Amino acid sequence: MTEIHTPRLLLRRWTDDDLVPLSELHADPEVMRWVDDGSVRDLERTAEDIERWEEEWDDEGFGLFAVELLGSGELAGVTGLSVSEFLPEDALPDVQIGWRFARHFWGQGYASEAAHATLEFALQDRGLDRVVSVPRLGDAASENVLRKLGLAPTGEMNHPVHGVPLVVHSIDLTEFEA
Known part of the structure; x- marks a missing residue:
């Protein structure tokens, strides 16, 4: 079982106990306004998400982690890697990094801490050459995390299904400072 420990977090695979807290996170319009x-x-729908994420772990050897606080065991959010099916041709077949956290965990550095550990995992454990991220235009909090991680904007596009504007960011993992 793949687990990553950071100073404050445990990034791990999903369990049945995660369904209710994740569905509470997914029920918050402020959290979800930047997703899809x-x-x-x-x-x-949350159960379907977890099932899909676990299938990606089995198929790809990576996926989205449940992010648990080490001190309390509470589910704080989601972070990890996924294969995107909608990126522009020049960005494929890149792997995408993403995250979402319950609102009461915002502003505490958890997203940056978890995403940094995920990039290390992508480079050191999975041997990926490049990672991208495609936050919605105007998602200042995600843009801040991406800057801290060293992902640079490389272009803009509209989501092919939802039509919302996205900003494509990328990093060559040979340049990532673990």
């Missing part, structure tokens, strides 16, 4: 079309997700 901005809609909240119910318990059933």
Whole structure:
């Protein structure tokens, strides 16, 4: 089982106990406004997300982690790697990094800490050459995390399904400072 420990977090695979806290995170419109079309997700859709993420782990050898606080064991959010199917041709077949955290964990550096550990995992454990991220235009918090990680903007596009504007960022992992 793949686990990553940081000073404050445990990044791990999903368990049945994660469904309710993740569905609560997915029910918050402020959290979800930056994800896909901005809609909240119910318990059933959240269960489908977890199932899809676990399948990606099995198929690709990476996926989205559950992010747990080491001190309390509380589920704080999601971070990890995924194969994007909608990036422009010049960005494919890159792997995408992403995250989302419950609102009461915002502003505490958890997203940066988890994403940094995920980039180290991509480079050192999975041997990836490049990672991209495609936050929605205007997502200043994600832009801040991306700057800290060294991902640079490389272009803009609209999401092919939801039509929202996205900013493509990338990093060559040979330049990543672990």
